[in-house]
Each structure stands twice: as structure tokens, then as C-alpha cells.
Amino acid sequence: MSKLEADACIFCQILAGTLPASIVYRDEHVLAFMDVSPVIDGHVLVIPTYHTPDLSGLDDESGGHIFATGRRIAAALRQSGLPCEGINFFLADGAPAGQTVFHTHLHVIPRRRGDGLGFRHGEGPSRGRPSRVELDELARRLAARV
Secondary structure, X not given: OOHHHHHHOXXXXXXXXXXXXXXXXXXXXXXXXXXXXXXXXXXXXXXXOOOOOOHHXXXXXXXXXHXXXXXXXXXXXXXXXXXXXXXXXXXXXXXXXXXXXOOOOEEEEEEOOOOOOOOOOOOOOOOOOOOHHHHHHHHHHHHOOO
């Protein structure tokens, strides 16, 4: 990562200690902290301790550790006294997916009935239920690249 990238990345600045954060957990692989613009109280972000703007730069060990840390935070949220009947994990990879900070990060979001949050299908020409033939063809194309 260049110095320019680190200077511009808000999460790298948090990692360096030049910007404040309310830390939930830190080790050599990840940093977890409270989101300053939470979608609901208790919203936590988990980031790798090195800069990678997207999933292509995330190594398997760090990716697994991010998810494992997210699981631990989910358990802590359930025991925290906050309203928490469920948990969403959300990771946006790229601007079209909704990523706004280009340092890979996992959102850990406590949920409760009636909180107004949700995952909704978008509108567009590709909506609807694909045939089994279409699903099998897409699975074959993806499997060849995994």
C-alpha cells in the first residue's frame, strides 16, 4: 500500500491511531470497532489490519479471521442487553454493491423484529425465478473458476 492510499483511507487512519474509534476487539489480524453511522444501535465493523480495498486482496486466513471475529461479536451483542433477536453480516465489495469505504470490512448488525431494516430484491430485467437449466449453467461456469 502506498502512503497516499494509507493517508486517504479512513480505516487505515483508525488502525494507525490517527483517528479515534470505539474499539470492540483487536488482534494482529483484525480490528473491530463501533460504526460511527450505525444503521441500528450496536452496529460493529470488522476490518483486516492491512489495507485491501476489495476482496481480491484479502487472504484466506484474514478472511476466515474476520468472519470468526464477527461470530464472536455476534455472540457478545446477544449478551449485551441491546435488543438483538438476530444478526446480519454484510460485506459490500465494490461501489455497485454499496461499498463506500474502500478498505474491506464486515458489518455486524444486531437485528430485532420490526427494526425496519431488510434485504430487498431490486428491480430490473433479471428479476424472477431462473430455470434449473439456467442455474445449472451458471453453477458450471462459476465452478470452473473457483
